[in-house]
Amino acid sequence: MATQDTQQQFGDYLKVLRQSRNLSVRELARRSNLDAGGITRIEQGKVSPTLDTLKALAIALEVPPSDLFTMAGYVIPSDLPSMSTYLRTRYGLPEDAIASVDEYVQKLIQEKGLNPDGPAPFEDETENPDKK
Incomplete structure (x- = not known):
């Protein structure tokens, strides 16, 4: 279970990844087949992403899924x-x-x-x- 700090750190990390690829939230949502509002809530640290969400984001952002799993607190x-x-x-x-x-x-x-x-x-x- 992710803590609020982990959620916020992951949200910040996701936002930086997205922006470094010059993607809007809507474009990332389209590429990952996720809801733009859900991505915004993740970036704001309000919710923790599921493993399926992390996999979809990894594919859309072209990063190893393990990087996102670790940053989201799924690996110690x-x-x-x-x-x-x-x-x-x-x-x-x-x-x-x-x-x-x-x-x-x-x-x-x-x-x-x-x-x-x-x-x-x-x-x-x-x-x-x-x-x-």
């Missing part, structure tokens, strides 16, 4: 493949290129103090139900 970071696996599978990069990208990502993780495993339980929540 721990379910994603490793960077190496993704680069090897998606782009067929040679091992030396993958090692170079992985080295750069590790450097960024250290510089920014990021946890590559994502937040600990409730770390990104506003309230921990166990503390009640």
Whole structure:
């Protein structure tokens, strides 16, 4: 289930994708065979798209469906493949290129103090139900 923040973030992301392709809401609706009002409500963060809606939008926007699923909150970071696996599978990069990208990502993780495993339980929540 998507949170209001996830809905708004996805709506913003969808709007940017649509505008970057110089599409009006009506044109995206036509290309995706969806209701223009529904697309507007998604972009405004008022509703969460269904999986079928995400698939239709991905085809119309010419982006991988997995990108939209992830942005809409249907995939959690721990379910994603490793960077190496993704680069090897998606782009067929040679091992030396993958090692170079992985080295750069590790450097960024250290510089920014990021946890590559994502937040600990409730770390990104506003309230921990166990503390009640």
